[in-house]
Amino acid sequence: MQIGELARTTATKVETIRFYEKIGLLPEPGRTSGNYRDYGAAHLARLSFIRRARDLGFTLDQVRELLTLSDDRSRSCSAVDTVARAHLAQIDQKIADLRALRRELDELIGQCSQGAISDCRIIEALGPSAQNGH
């Protein structure tokens, strides 16, 4: 299987596959006589894993850790659980941050009376003397 087909199968750009290889996430495949990369089922499996984990928002470092863990089939999966739960906590934090932001911005927009810039509460609130009471 050459890189283009692997890319289509996993909905990944060709450049991204080469990038994963360069950073050691995806093992180097064999080469054809014409120096084309030649992938097999194991590569497809590994890349699918990477992509799914990325879709779930894991960082590449976390993906690397999950891959290492998953390669040791006999050990307990509590380490996997730990990685996953840490990621969940990060997501919760991000959601909370964004909600606070959203509240601020919404409040600001609600005060804009669509007049001249010099009266605009949005611009005013961004100005140097504005105090943010939150």
Next chain:
Amino acid sequence: MQIGELARTTATKVETIRFYEKIGLLPEPGRTSGNYRDYGAAHLARLSFIRRARDLGFTLDQVRELLTLSDDRSRSCSAVDTVARAHLAQIDQKIADLRALRRELDELIGQCSQGAISDCRIIEALGPSAQNGH
């Protein structure tokens, strides 16, 4: 006012101030005889504006646009409103995306029975044959 004081006043790193100058967001200040940057009230006001907008999650391009708009005091602020509402929509989208992610991940974690890796539903779900029904 030299750069360190401006940095402390606006809770910005010195390097960040120089970076804003380099990308044309903050105008070049005058220099002292010893080639130190010398800032005045206008710079402080502008940097405060930038920082507040960044805190609200606007991108540097959006900040640039807001600054340009705010410099024309007589025009209508509807353009400002447009930028702010677009940003709000982006935030809402991000929150929605993160919530969907969170739901997926939470579901996955709930299925992990803390056994061996080979039985772990998290690892399994990341594998190549896993179908995601969502």
Next chain:
DNA sequence: TCTTGACCCTGTAGTTGCTATAGGGTGCAT
């Protein structure tokens, strides 16, 4: 046989928004 076109290769630079060095100069106090 020659050429076209789709595919592949390497290597490097760009993206966003900073941050962190390295290797110096300035200014003031002791």
Next chain:
DNA sequence: ATGCACCCTATAGCAACTACAGGGTCAAGA
């Protein structure tokens, strides 16, 4: 004169790709 805090420029690094530039490979069609 020496220390120290502060400043200067220039460059490289971070995440996680993405986009070239400038080539090589391979199968099909005229």
